[in-house]
Amino acid sequence: MKPIDHAAASAEVRAVFDDIKATRKLADVNNFWKYLANEPRMLKHVWSSLKDMMGPGALDPLTKELIYVAVSITNNCEYCMASHGFAARQKGASEEMMSELLAIVGLANMTNRLANGYRVPVDEAFK
Amino acid sequence: MKPIDHAAASAEVRAVFDDIKATRKLADVNNFWKYLANEPRMLKHVWSSLKDMMGPGALDPLTKELIYVAVSITNNCEYCMASHGFAARQKGASEEMMSELLAIVGLANMTNRLANGYRVPVDEAFK
Amino acid sequence: MKPIDHAAASAEVRAVFDDIKATRKLADVNNFWKYLANEPRMLKHVWSSLKDMMGPGALDPLTKELIYVAVSITNNCEYCMASHGFAARQKGASEEMMSELLAIVGLANMTNRLANGYRVPVDEAFK
Amino acid sequence: MKPIDHAAASAEVRAVFDDIKATRKLADVNNFWKYLANEPRMLKHVWSSLKDMMGPGALDPLTKELIYVAVSITNNCEYCMASHGFAARQKGASEEMMSELLAIVGLANMTNRLANGYRVPVDEAFK
């Protein structure tokens, strides 16, 4: 499937693109949205969900990006590591923070398997 | 495999248990460590890594726990969700923060597949 | 490991290759089979299983390809997305169907984590 | 986290619950929605996305449920296997279809690793 540029987009897709650009103060939407535009309904849902949940809330914007990167590393999504790693740095993540994040993602992936492999029962205190 | 209690532990294992209890100000170590004690070398390495990387650093302690929970949900490790979810709340996570975290983990798992499925090329700006 | 071409293949491997070509009406087997030929026993088992289960049965051939693509996206297997995406289109999948499939794969990966993360108990009605 | 029943729900959550019940002709929403109601924004987004993408479109409703089940098995989401397996049967899936689906999910998970493990290059014909 091919990406859909602003010029080739339907009015419906263009409205989402314009909202992304206005919200994120960007000259153009990034590749992810141009591919997703092949399914305009999904484009709208994903953007609407991300705009809402990555916006103001209980967690600060940087923490949200770091969580996003952590999941993307675990799932080995190269595009998502690149785009959310970029966003995390724009929101203030230092290289030290990114390296520490990566360390913790590695450790969690290790202890996840150790806990599952030993079939460790959940402590009463955690219930 | 069976958990190894403090009373039944070797001097080597007991030393690690004591360091865990002192560092985390706990009366007893939780089940994870008691199972891991079946492999004393690994017990030492995992504790030493976690003590160091989850301790003071570039990211604050709560953010580290949230990252840990995010990975554990993605991998479906029930024990790790329970233990690190507990730790996150102890370090100040509100229910609103935990629900927002879960939402972001869900969204990241979705967009990871959308980006991989469309084989979206990484934007020049992110390189 | 290197792919094994028809010319270089043993009689045993060649017999499987010939059956693949005859069954699928192809001039040559695709790369997957040429690599798998490094383990002739496995070549035979995988082909025999796929020939049988992807052939006539309770589900129609297109639905089977779509299921195959859905799993391959979830696991991020680039080769499998390409080969089974191709097969799905040959069996009649439109671009609209492929985009809708991708949307559903994304949504399922999201709600899988939401259900696991909240540890939602299975409703009585579903048991 | 606890599930939120209709009686205890905010007007905002109740409106989503009512739409789910009306759309799916159910007396009550199932557990998934009651837990998700802990994050009302996400409840709205997930429901709005599922209502739209699982509704009329390029793929028939049964095929969509089968895809959902295939992903849920791959990710080992017990709740999702139960709920979407139930929905698939309600939409006409026979036991033969469910068993064939499971077979294909198993085969895809196998060949995904074989293709990745051999690092099979994508055939020109598939590009």
Add this chain to the structure above:
Amino acid sequence: MKPIDHAAASAEVRAVFDDIKATRKLADVNNFWKYLANEPRMLKHVWSSLKDMMGPGALDPLTKELIYVAVSITNNCEYCMASHGFAARQKGASEEMMSELLAIVGLANMTNRLANGYRVPVDEAFK
């Protein structure tokens, strides 16, 4: 879906069950095969593949079981950890070996994410 016992099995399924029992010198097949019997074609393919590939070959039988356990822990398949852990012990695995295996599975899951997260390029020497 319900398990299918020897008594209730078709002649086709029974023949596979009998071969499993004779090959593995068991009084009865274990639960996995009784469930898989819901799809007799797949029962035959899986048994035929496992009988062949887990039998005599380049790797010794114990190593094969350990590999099976390693994958099953990574994927969090409780049934498979139990059945192949049992088989590994029957083929001579000591508790020390099982604990060391678990340690290595944990470490590999960690370094897999570190290598992916840093996007480490493959060294020339490894190509």
Add this chain to the structure above:
Amino acid sequence: MKPIDHAAASAEVRAVFDDIKATRKLADVNNFWKYLANEPRMLKHVWSSLKDMMGPGALDPLTKELIYVAVSITNNCEYCMASHGFAARQKGASEEMMSELLAIVGLANMTNRLANGYRVPVDEAFK
């Protein structure tokens, strides 16, 4: 993030690099360690864990490498497949062994989903 060469490394990092080179009798450390050096604490922990657990123990060195490769294939870590596949061959793995390993990894990934999908209960004999 950029790799850190021996020349540019801190004394702390250099000490780890020197130990890796001495232990493994290498002229230079491979890329993995040069990237991991961005987080010197983690470099130390990962090396110390791997040196210990991949060294002499209950399992022979080749078996350990094979387990490492099996996990890396399951997780689709290209770097880890290459580096541990190389190490396995250096420790004596033949091409026949590597192909058999890959076959078993594929089969385990298949039966993991079949067991989870059928929700097969663990046999009493395995508990």
